[in-house]
Amino acid sequence: MGEAHTTGHRAGVPGEQTGATAETDTTLVVVTGLSGGGRSTVARALENVGFYVVDNLPQALLLDMAELAVKAGGAARRTAMVLDVRSRAFSTDLAEAIRELKERGYAPRVVFVDADDEVLIRRFESVRRSHPLQGDGRLADGxxxxxxxxxxxxxxxxxIIDTSHLNVNQLRRRVEELFGGEDARRLRLTVISFGFKYGLPPDADFVMDARFLPNPYWVPELREHTGREEAVSAYVLGQEGADAFVDAYADLVNATTAGFEREGKRYLTVAVGCTGGKHRSVAIAEExxxxxxxxGLAANAQHRDLGRE
Known part of the structure; x- marks a missing residue:
């Protein structure tokens, strides 16, 4: 997909709110454009930055969906509606539907994805799909x-985003720049403690094994306490190799986060395990x-098996 042409028009550019959207604090985005232009990537990017996305919405329901979003609030406070030719209700009336939204005071932000014909043809051919409007003709006809x-x-x-020279990650970043804000684009890390006897967390990106450290379970005055408590934490982190262990994994995560962000990953899970998930893994995960x-990373600790014994 090289360089994007992104064109802003009129007063509805990202960052401005008027009419109904300003009064209700609801942001509405309408995504449309050429088949093969990248609508699905735009939709996923909007989901990444917190939008409630309605895909393949018939244009006849555009106003109804806008009204529902305003009334619902909450998770629908940022709603994106994706329209394309897969819906037989889609027609030249799309422009009229957008005009009606604006006349009703909703001030939608309309995103149009485009690409050169040659690029679109290559994309369709690469996935061996026909264009939804080509009928018995050629791709170019559709x-x-x-x-x-x-x-x-x-x-x-x-x-208007011309995706002719953009790859998927570049298009995603462009959308996030327009609609996400810095916090929404940040990689979020969860450091989760667990007990090996209960199985590995299936969503772990990294797995750390803290069982090389002495187990507080065998210290009578610590056995009933957890790694979230100061006495257990001090005992675990005071053991030989514990500090270097945490440092090494902190360095590893810090070294990889920029790459994960470039590749579009928004959530990273680091799992720390010990035998039962009560002492060592909890203390290490918190630290x-x-x-x-x-x-400077957005990280939080969770404890999957704490209290399970």
Whole structure:
């Protein structure tokens, strides 16, 4: 997909709110554009930054969905509606539906994804799909028909993203820059403690084994306490090799986060295990999360098996 052409028009550019959206604190985004242009990637990127995304919405339901989003609030306070030619209700009336939204005071931000015909043809051919509007004709015929249907909607767009020279990650980052804000684009880390006897966390990206450290279970005055308590934490972290162990994993996570973010990963799970998930893994998970936060990462500690014994 090289460089994007992103064009802002009129007063509805990202960052502004007027009419109904301002009054209700609801942000509405309408995503449309050429098939093969990258609508699905845009939709996923909007989900990543907290939008409630409705895909393949018939244009006839655009106003109804906007009204529902405003009334619902909460998780629907940021709603994106994706429209394309898969819906037979989709027609040249899309432009009129967008106009009606604006007339009702909803001030939607319209994103139009586009690409050169040659690029679209290559994309369809690479996945061996026909264009939804080509019928018995060629891919180029379907693309031409769709361009005609969407011409007025393109003219109404607040943001036009030409994806001809953008790869998936570049397109995702562009959308996140427009709609996410810095916090939404940050990689979020969960450091989770667990007990090996209960099985590995299935979503772990890294697994640390703290069983090389002496087990507080065998210290009578510590047995009934947990790694979240100062006495147990001090005992675990005071053992030979414990500090270097935490440091090594903190360095590893710090060294990889930038790469994960470039590849579009938004959540990273670091699992720390001991025998039962009560003492060593809990203390190590709390300390690792604290060190990662001090290095500027968004990290929190969770304890899957604490209290399970």
């Amino acid at each position: 693309i031409a028909v769709e361009r005609g249907l969407l011409e007025e909607a393109r003219d109404q767009a607040d943001v 690792l999360a604290a060190r990662l936060r001090r290095s």
